[in-house]
Amino acid sequence: MNRKLVVQSTLLGLSLGFLTSCGQKPNQEGGAPAALEVPVMTLQEENGILTKTYASSIEGVVNVEIRPQVSGYLAKIFVDEGAFVRAGQTLFQVDDRTYKEQYKNAQASILAAKANLSNVKIDLDRKKELVSNKLVSNLQVDQAQATYEGAQAALAQANAVFETAKINLEFCTIKAPVSGTIGRIPYRLGSLINPAAVEPLTLLSDTHAVFAYFSMSENDFVNFQAALPGNSVAEKLKQAAPVTLKTANGQDFPHLGKIDAIEGQFDKNTGSISLRAKFENPQGQLRTGNTGKIALDQHIEQVVVVPITATTAIQDKIYVFTISKEGKAVQTPIEVSGKQESQYFVKSGVTAGDQIITNGLSFLQNGMPVKVKSATTVKDSVNKS
8 A cells, every 4th residue: 555545544534533533432332422511500590679761851940041121232241151040140241222222212201291291281170160150061171181181191101101211221231130151142242132033042950959851661551550559640759769869970960859740641652741840950060961860779578590701692682591391402492571780670571489590692603402509599699609
């Protein structure tokens, strides 16, 4: 035989032997593959706290659009963007020269109306005396009375014009209606402003406390209401536990909030309903426009829990490995309702008393023979960790 052929045959034999030794190793009794020893856990029902988060938007308890009530040129700006102002503090000044002249003209009209009323009153009184001596007729007295009443109306009209002029003059000085923080000021000195302008002078936000608005699905809302005692919405909200606000950086806001309002109806497009939680904001960390998440804790009784480390995720599904009666690993999908720290709350897929494999999941395949190495419970697993 050729020497080269002998060498190739020897190498082929060695390769086949190596592959056979690396494959499924036959047990002592036959050709069946040996069972892999795995640690298992017996599932139990426990009480837990389910925390759900909902995206929220933050607004100050009062958000006021500052708009001019009169037209004119912006003469002065007394505040800067982002400044904190007190209620009654002057913010803007509109050029008031025209309105001052209207105010003075209205004052003069009142004086003229009063003088005319005095003259008419004298004439009326004189004719009333003369009519008794039959020197004037009753018709002349009636005419004098009508003239007097017309003079009274003219005075009232002059007073109304005066009050309007006074209000317009006061409107030239724009003051803060509430205490709060000044927003962006899109106008500059000399800008022509008027009440019909689309954009306000600025937005004033009172953020000593803030409202966090968030939406809840119909299912979550039904569960939320059912867990609260009371016969009305107001009674239930009084019993609602405080809620936590997680800010945009993931940190918990230092002050707890209270849900104080629920929208009157569900959104037909999204199937959700809006709720409002109020948070005190004494340090002013939150401002209108901030975002965050509202965290709600829901107490759950007698729910099956599974350690997250004993699960695998494939796309959008979660699986555990259970053991069949034949002693084989079975990849079982589960549906979870939420999680608490390192555990999943199981909604369906496994029940209390089932055994799941807790370790070595990456080496398992569906239908692989397994052998129980050690058995624990969820509590044992938590205590060890």
